[in-house]
Amino acid sequence: MKFSTKAIHVGQEADPTTGATIVPIYQTSTYTQERVGEHKGFDYSRTINPTRVALEKQLASLEGAEYGSAFASGMAATSAVLNLLSSGDHAVVSDDMYGGTYRLFSRVLARYGLRFTYVDMTDLEAVRAAVEPSTKLFWIETPTNPLLKLVDIAAIVGLRKPGQIVAVDNTFATPYFQQPIALGADVVVHSTTKYIGGHSDVVGGVTITNDRTIADTIKFHQNAVGGVPGPLDAWLTMRGAKTLALRMREHARNAQAVAEFLESHDEVARVYYPGLPSHPQHALARRQMSGFGGMVSFVLAGPQERALDFAHRLRFFSLAESLGGVESLICHPARMTHGSIPKEDRERRGVTDGLLRLSVGIEDEDDLIDDLTQALDAVAPASVS
Numbered sequence: 001m002k003f004s005t006k007a008i009h010v011g012q013e014a015d016p017t018t019g020a021t022i023v024p025i026y027q028t029s030t031y032t033q034e035r036v037g038e039h040k041g042f043d044y045s046r047t048i049n050p051t052r053v054a055l056e057k058q059l060a061s062l063e064g065a066e067y068g069s070a071f072a073s074g075m076a077a078t079s080a081v082l083n084l085l086s087s088g089d090h091a092v093v094s095d096d097m098y099g100g101t102y103r104l105f106s107r108v109l110a111r112y113g114l115r116f117t118y119v120d121m122t123d124l125e126a127v128r129a130a131v132e133p134s135t136k137l138f139w140i141e142t143p144t145n146p147l148l149k150l151v152d153i154a155a156i157v158g159l160r161k162p163g164q165i166v167a168v169d170n171t172f173a174t175p176y177f178q179q180p181i182a183l184g185a186d187v188v189v190h191s192t193t194k195y196i197g198g199h200s201d202v203v204g205g206v207t208i209t210n211d212r213t214i215a216d217t218i219k220f221h222q223n224a225v226g227g228v229p230g231p232l233d234a235w236l237t238m239r240g241a242k243t244l245a246l247r248m249r250e251h252a253r254n255a256q257a258v259a260e261f262l263e264s265h266d267e268v269a270r271v272y273y274p275g276l277p278s279h280p281q282h283a284l285a286r287r288q289m290s291g292f293g294g295m296v297s298f299v300l301a302g303p304q305e306r307a308l309d310f311a312h313r314l315r316f317f318s319l320a321e322s323l324g325g326v327e328s329l330i331c332h333p334a335r336m337t338h339g340s341i342p343k344e345d346r347e348r349r350g351v352t353d354g355l356l357r358l359s360v361g362i363e364d365e366d367d368l369i370d371d372l373t374q375a376l377d378a379v380a381p382a383s384v385s
Contacts, residue, residue, distance in 0.1 A: 001061075003062065003175075003176060003245055004245045004246075006058070006061040006062055007058065007062060007241055007242050007243075007244055007245065008242050010057055010058050010061040011023070011053070011054040011055065011056070011057030011058040011061070011238075012054055012058065012238070023050075023051060023054045023235065023238065024050075024051065025051055025231045025232055025235045026045075026049055026050045026051045026231050027231050027232065028045060028049075028231075029044070029045050030043070030044055030045065031043055031044070045228075045231070046223060046226050046228055047223045049228075049231050049234070050231075051231040051234045051235050051238075052070050052228065052229060052231065052234040054234070054238060055068075055070050055206075055229075055234040055235075055237055055238045055241075056068035056069060056070050056206070058238055058241060059175075059190070059192070059196065059206050059208060059241065060208050062175040062176075062241070062244070063170075063175045063179065063180075063181055063188050063208045064175075064179055064181055064182055065181050065188070065208045065209060065210045066209075066210050066215075067208065067209050067210065067211075067212070067214075067215035067219075068206055068207070068208045069206065069207045069208075069215070069218050069219055069222045070192075070204060070205070070206050070228065070229050070234060070237075071204065071205040071206065071207070071222065071227050071228060071229065072203065072204065072205070072227045072228055072229045072230075072233070073191070073193065073203050073204060073205050073227070074100075074171065074189070074190065074191025074192070074193060074194075074204070074205035075100055075101075075104060075191075075205065076205050076225075076227035077189050077190070077191070077205030077206055077207050078101055078104060078169070078189055078205070079104060079109075079225075079227070080207055080218050080221050080222060080225070080227070081137075081167050081187055081189055081207055081218065082104075082105075082109055082114065082137075083217070083218070083221040083225075084136075084137070084165060084214065084217055084218070085114055085136050085137060087112055087113030087114065088113050088114075088115075088134060089114055089115070089134055089135075089136040089137070090114075090115045090116070090117065090132050090134040090135045090136065090137075091105075091114065091115070091116050091117070091135070091136065091137040091138070091139055092116075092117050092119060092121075092127055092130045092131060092135060092137070092138050092139070093105065093116050093117065093118050093119070093139040094118070094119075094121045094139060094140055094141045094142075094144055094149075094151060095118040095119055095120050095121070095349055096120075096141070096144035096145070096146075096147045096149055096349055096350070096351075097118075097139075097141050097144060097145060097169075098141065098145045098169070098337065098338075099333075099337050099338035099339060099340045099341050100337075100340065101139075101141075101169070102338075102340060102341050103340040103341075107340075115134070117130040117132075120149075121140060121142075121149075121151040121156065122149050122150065122151060122152075122280070122281060124152065124155050124156075124159075127156060127159060128159055131159065135164060136163065136164055136165060137164065137165050137166075137167060138156050138159070138160065138164065138165070138166045138167065139167050139169070140153060140156060140166065140167065140168045140169065140180075140185075141168075141169045141171075141172070142168065142169075142170075142172075142173070142178075142288075143172045143173060143274055143285075143293060143295065144172075145171075145172060145295075145337070145338075145357075146272075146295075146297050146333040146337065146338065146351060146355065146357040147272055147297060147349070147350050147351070147355075148172075148272040148273060148274060148279075148295060148296075148297055149280075149281065150274055150279075150281035150284045150285050150288065152284055152288065153166075153168060153180050153183040153184065153185055153288060154183045154184055154288075157183065157184035157185060158184075160184075165186045165187065165214070166184065166185045166186050166187075167185065167186065167187045167188070167189060168180035168185045168187075168188050168189070169188075169189045169190075170188045170189065170190055171189070171190050171191045171194050171195070171324075172194075172293055172295050173289055173293055174190075174195045174196065174244060174248055174293070175188075175190075175244075176244055176245050176248040176290070176291070177248060177252070177289045177290050177291040177292070177293055178288065178289045178290070181208070181209070181210055183288070186209060186211055186214060187207055187208065187209040187211070187214055187218075188207070188208045188209070189205065189206070189207055189208075190205060190206050190208075191204075191205050192204040192205055192206050192237045192240075192241075193205070193322060193324070194322065194323050194324030194325075195244065195247070195248065195251070195294070195323075195324035196237060196240060196241050196244060196324075197236065197237045197240040197241070197324070198240040198241075198243065198244065198247055198324060198325060198326060199236075199240055199325055199326060200322065200324075200325035200326075200327065201236060202233050202236040202237055202240070203233070204229045204233055204234070204237050247326065247362060248291065248293075248294070249291070250362040251293065251294030251360060251361070251362060252275070252291045252292055252293055252294055253365070254294070254360045254361070254362065254363070254365050254368060255273065255275070255292065255293065255294045255295065255296050255358075255360040256273070256275045256292065257365045257368075257369065258296055258358065258360050258365075258368060258369065258372065259271055259273035259275060259276055259296045260276070261369050261372065262296070262298050262372070263276060263278065265376060266301070267300060267301050267302075267376045267379070267380055268298055268299070268300060268301060268376075269298075269299045269300060269301040269302075269354075270298060270299045271296065271297075271298045272296070272297040272298065273292065273295075273296045273297075274289070274292045274293065275292030275293075294323075294324070294359060294360045294361075295323065295357065295358065295359060295360070296357075296358045296360055297333075297355060297356065297357045297358070298355075298356055298358070299352070299354045299355055299356070300354060300356070300379070302381065303354075304352060304353040304354035305353070306354070306379050307332060307353065307354050307355070307356050308332060309378075309379050310356065310375050310376070310378075310379045311330050311331075311332055311356060313374070313375040313378050313379065314330055314371055314372070314375050315371050315374075316328055316361075316363055316367055316368055316371045317329060317330040317358060317368070317371060317372075318330070319331070319332075321336055321337060322359075323357075323359035324359060325359070325361065326361050326362050327361045327363070328358065328359060328360055328361035328363060328368060329358070329359040329361070330356060330357070330358050330359075331356070331357050331359075332353075332355075332356060332357075333346075333351050333355055333356075333357050334346055334351055334352065334353050334355065335353075337357070338351050
């Protein structure tokens, strides 16, 4: 079964009670039992819900895996993966990463005895040097947020020793463009809020794995901690995922055009997009991904404060947090998505006040480029008083 067919059919058989073609929203907290312990496989909706089960099957199939666990947010899914570790364990982590993940690792989990070493994972020797006897996890983002670095998943997997786990946040690439489990990763995480949901109307997350032991442990924590999505959230996410392939093709086509336009413009100092031949890991992107995604980051030429002026002049790129919806968004990572990272750490990694991040939507390509053009013209030096 091919990707688009899985997205529409796996976990989404006709309802056996009514024949409804679309999986119902099972808006219930509990289930009537015939006798104590005798039920139809459902007892309490924190533990299990039919709508959520359908979503978990659908998303696991898109990653080419068997087990999925859905959560109320991407951060809840990330936290569940870190529950695979114990106090005293060590993780090697991408240094360019989502600010919320950094906050979870550095300000929450570090208090419970987990230790994290942040390295540039594009440098395999730096990753190797960071490994300790207590290392239990490699945490990869690829492409990274917000600098869109590419990490060689198979190469990191090659460093893994028995008892170590390789986890990949696949949110930016999506399972349509990248399949980490096929490259040897143990577990994949998504913020389904982003491309999988795709319509900026629901918050969620998922973990996916082929390892039964990892799946059982995550499922235990899903129930024990309780960070689960409600049935309506699961249903909205499942509906969004049905069109993931169609949307990602348009996101990537528009992003390529936007990146090429920005790279050619005199007012732009640098563009980060894996689909550009100038990207340092372009060859890896072509090998590891089947498409380059919808995220583009760039730095304007001149003073850094121009970035804020530029961002508020756009018409079709809304100034907003998040990404991956059908509408285009722009954000200022240093003050928005990555504000939880100390300024000196951000800037050392390249997340400066001049950096802007685009989530390129599926609007008409010409309209998006016209919008960027008028904003660039407005902040050009001759226009600055």
